[in-house]
Amino acid sequence: MQRFLGAGEWVRRTLGVAVLLAVAAIALGWDSSLLTRLSLAGTNRLEKALIDAIEPDAGAAGHTSSMAVTNSMAGGQSMMMSGKPPRGLPIEGEIPSLSGATSWVNSPALAPEELRGKVVLVDFWTYSCINCLRALPYVKAWYAKYKDHGLVVIGVHSPEFAFEKDPASVRRAVSELGVTYPVALDDDYAIWQGFNNQYWPAHYFIDAAGHIRSHHFGEGNYGESEQTIRQLLAQAGYTNLPPPGMESAQAMGVQAPADEAHDQSPETYIGYARAQNFRSPGGLVQDRLHSYAVPPSLDLNQWALGGTWSVDSEKAVLSHGPGKIVYRFYARDLHLVLGSRADGKPIRYRVQLDGSAPGANHGADTDANGDGVVTEQRLYQLIRQATAVGEHVFSIEFFDTDVQAYSFTFG
Numbered sequence: 001m002q003r004f005l006g007a008g009e010w011v012r013r014t015l016g017v018a019v020l021l022a023v024a025a026i027a028l029g030w031d032s033s034l035l036t037r038l039s040l041a042g043t044n045r046l047e048k049a050l051i052d053a054i055e056p057d058a059g060a061a062g063h064t065s066s067m068a069v070t071n072s073m074a075g076g077q078s079m080m081m082s083g084k085p086p087r088g089l090p091i092e093g094e095i096p097s098l099s100g101a102t103s104w105v106n107s108p109a110l111a112p113e114e115l116r117g118k119v120v121l122v123d124f125w126t127y128s129c130i131n132c133l134r135a136l137p138y139v140k141a142w143y144a145k146y147k148d149h150g151l152v153v154i155g156v157h158s159p160e161f162a163f164e165k166d167p168a169s170v171r172r173a174v175s176e177l178g179v180t181y182p183v184a185l186d187d188d189y190a191i192w193q194g195f196n197n198q199y200w201p202a203h204y205f206i207d208a209a210g211h212i213r214s215h216h217f218g219e220g221n222y223g224e225s226e227q228t229i230r231q232l233l234a235q236a237g238y239t240n241l242p243p244p245g246m247e248s249a250q251a252m253g254v255q256a257p258a259d260e261a262h263d264q265s266p267e268t269y270i271g272y273a274r275a276q277n278f279r280s281p282g283g284l285v286q287d288r289l290h291s292y293a294v295p296p297s298l299d300l301n302q303w304a305l306g307g308t309w310s311v312d313s314e315k316a317v318l319s320h321g322p323g324k325i326v327y328r329f330y331a332r333d334l335h336l337v338l339g340s341r342a343d344g345k346p347i348r349y350r351v352q353l354d355g356s357a358p359g360a361n362h363g364a365d366t367d368a369n370g371d372g373v374v375t376e377q378r379l380y381q382l383i384r385q386a387t388a389v390g391e392h393v394f395s396i397e398f399f400d401t402d403v404q405a406y407s408f409t410f411g
Contacts, residue, residue, distance in 0.1 A: 298393065331411060335363075347374040348372075
């Protein structure tokens with residue numbers, strides 16, 4: 001008995017340590033970020049088993065689910081996912097109020113009551129998010145195909161960076177991207193919080209009675225998402241639907257699907273609040289001018305600044321030219337979110353790949369010599385490799401002052 005009592009004491013101590021670790025994880029936010037991602041696959045299996053037990057017809061369809069997170073953002077996550085939704089569409093909640101929108105584009109303000117009788121797709125996006133841009137052709141295709149058959153699409157523009165709160169910039173982006181459905185500007189994240197959303201992009205599928213029936217986070221799964229739209233339209237009594245298929249989705253240029261097989265570089269923020277793998281000597285100096293130097297070499301996914309920059313929580317601003325950013329990456333595409341000066345004067349830059357002009361590997365916003373200009377605040381595609389994808393050193397040199405650099409994304 002004494003031996004068993006001693007073992008019990010150690011069990012209690014072990015459980016006490018586990019409780020303390022759990023408290024620390026919650027305090028540091030790991031419960032909603034790292035731990036969530038680590039347990040995602042297991043949670044999905046458990047969820048599917050429960051759905052199969054409650055709704056046997058869903059399990060009979062033989063559908064499975066899997067997810068893979070590729071990029072994470074503070075306050076939300078940019079994601080790419082794959083898998084099939086369950087055949088049964090449970091009620092996940094009610095469509096929340098849309099009254100928190102600060103303004104609307106392409107439409108007067110909409111309310112859930114006005115949408116009764118329609119199937120609604122709510123798309124959370126922001127115009128400098130590469131994952132959102134790659135999903136956008138499919139959202140536009142669904143709208144064009146089913147708008148006359150009972151579908152309403154609402155884009156909820158919830159900004160990641162401060163410049164994305166400028167209504168004029170959002171309207172320009174909506175026009176340039178060819179978005180013609182209603183867009184709610186969610187600058188205060190009221191709609192985001194109403195849906196308890198955490199991701200860019202995120203799609204919520206709402207039936208004619210105002211019930212949220214399904215959701216999808218991130219890129220991909222477009223065929224299954226279309227099936228969900230068609231199922232909800234049929235349940236609402238809409239007939240003579242167009243044939244299924246995504247042939248009308250024009251995913252080209254920046255919006256082309258990512259090369260996931262070769263993408264080994266993560267989204268990388270330049271502002272000190274979320275910066276990682278920065279390797280200029282002395283590290284980032286917060287909120288004041290500092291002269292940075294590029295080290296002789298970088299390891300994979302390390303980056304550095306050269307020149308005099310001021311780095312705040314979300315961006316780096318070049319004080320006077322020239323200035324440089326260098327990144328060692330492994331991916332087909334390299335993008336950089338950049339901003340221009342308040343006066344709108346173009347900021348000239350030159351891109352190099354392994355110390356030479358990119359040639360055929362230039363992106364949509366550079367030429368073969370690597371030359372380009374920053375004219376507005378948005379995502380710029382600087383590299384798209386036409387030859388064998390591999391590990392390379394990217395550099396961009398700015399010849400004019402006040403350029404703003406926010407984040408790298410890859411694909």
